[in-house]
Amino acid sequence: xxxxxxxxxxxxxxxxxxxxxxxxxxxxxxxxxxxxxxxxxxxxxxxxxxxxxxxxxxxxxxxxxxxxxxxxxxxxxxxxxxxxxxxxxxxxxxxxxxxxxxxxxxxxxxxxxxxxxxxxxxxxxxxxxxxxxxxxxxxxxxxxxxxxxxxxxxxxxxxxxxxxxxxxxxxxxxxxxxxxxxxxxxxxxxxxxxxxxxxxxxxxxxxxxxxxxxxxxxxxxxxxxxxxxxxxxxxxxxxxxxxxxxxxxxxxxxxxxxxxxxxxxxxxxxxxxxxxxxxxxxxxxxxxxxxx
Numbered sequence: 675x676x677x678x679x680x681x682x683x684x685x686x687x688x689x690x691x692x693x694x695x696x697x698x699x700x701x702x703x704x705x706x707x708x709x710x711x712x713x714x715x716x717x718x719x720x721x722x723x724x725x726x727x728x729x730x731x732x733x734x735x736x737x738x739x740x741x742x743x744x745x746x747x748x749x750x751x752x753x754x755x756x757x758x759x760x761x762x763x764x765x766x767x768x769x770x771x772x773x774x775x776x777x778x779x780x781x782x783x784x785x786x787x788x789x790x791x792x793x794x795x796x797x798x799x800x801x802x803x804x805x806x807x808x809x810x811x812x813x814x815x816x817x818x819x820x821x822x823x824x825x826x827x828x829x830x831x832x833x834x835x836x837x838x839x840x841x842x843x844x845x846x847x848x849x850x851x852x853x854x855x856x857x858x859x860x861x862x863x864x865x866x867x868x869x870x871x872x873x874x875x876x877x878x879x880x881x882x883x884x885x886x887x888x889x890x891x892x893x894x895x896x897x898x899x900x901x902x903x904x905x906x907x908x909x910x911x912x913x914x915x916x917x918x919x920x921x922x923x924x925x926x927x928x929x930x931x932x933x934x935x936x937x938x939x940x941x942x943x944x945x946x947x948x949x950x951x952x953x954x955x956x957x958x959x960x961x962x963x964x965x966x
Contacts, residue, residue, distance in 0.1 A: 816883075823884075
């Protein structure tokens with residue numbers, strides 16, 4: 675079978691992954707075909723992979739981008755191996771470029787204070803504070819629905835609609851159920867002043883989608899808030915800042931990984947269960963570092 679025919683099979687196989695992941699895989703595989711040609715899959719050689727990489731490098735693609743695209747091609751061939759359509763993957767370690775392990779910068783406490791003061795609306799403030807105190811991904815934030823929210827008050831659990839009757843206090847807890855990468859669900863707790871701010875927003879905004887906006891609109895909003903106080907900003911920088919503050923506050927790495935929805939790089943830690951009390955401790959530490 676030709677590469678293009680196998681690509682359709684592969685994309686059907688991974689259709690349960692996120693829409694963005696499938697879109698990226700389709701784009702990467704289409705680009706691969708455009709460079710090496712739509713040949714029979716068993717005739718793809720190491721030389722084809724080298725050519726693909728050289729073209730990407732000549733187009734000034736980052737090492738991280740090239741590595742991601744090659745990982746996609748490798749996953750494609752691993753699938754074909756399972757189907758017994760090819761015997762091995764033409765991709766070897768030598769094809770993969772070394773990826774810079776540059777640590778993304780985090781905001782300082784002074785920058786966080788300036789950033790929050792630069793927000794002009796309740797919606798802007800809630801988004802910035804939520805991302806800083808929970809480390810949510812942009813897609814997770816935009817995917818929050820009212821049905822995903824629970825309120826814990828005096829050891830009783832209430833749904834989101836109870837927000838209009840309850841008197842929310844700082845010791846109460848709001849749990850947000852989010853769906854991360856690979857469809858993995860987790861509950862993120864919020865408490866303290868950030869939780870009260872979120873509760874205020876929930877009373878103000880009654881739409882089923884808590885943040886009814888596109889990713890581009892969210893990105894543009896965050897960039898513009900940063901420009902108001904001369905801070906280069908994007909959504910992931912807020913997520914990284916949350917992780918940095920949690921680490922500085924004494925939270926264990928595996929708890930931070932659970933909070934952020936990361937898979938642990940250590941096999942044993944991957945299966946470690948982190949309790950809600952530990953997650954709550956981590957988000958409390960984050961809340962105490964955010965001045966409202």
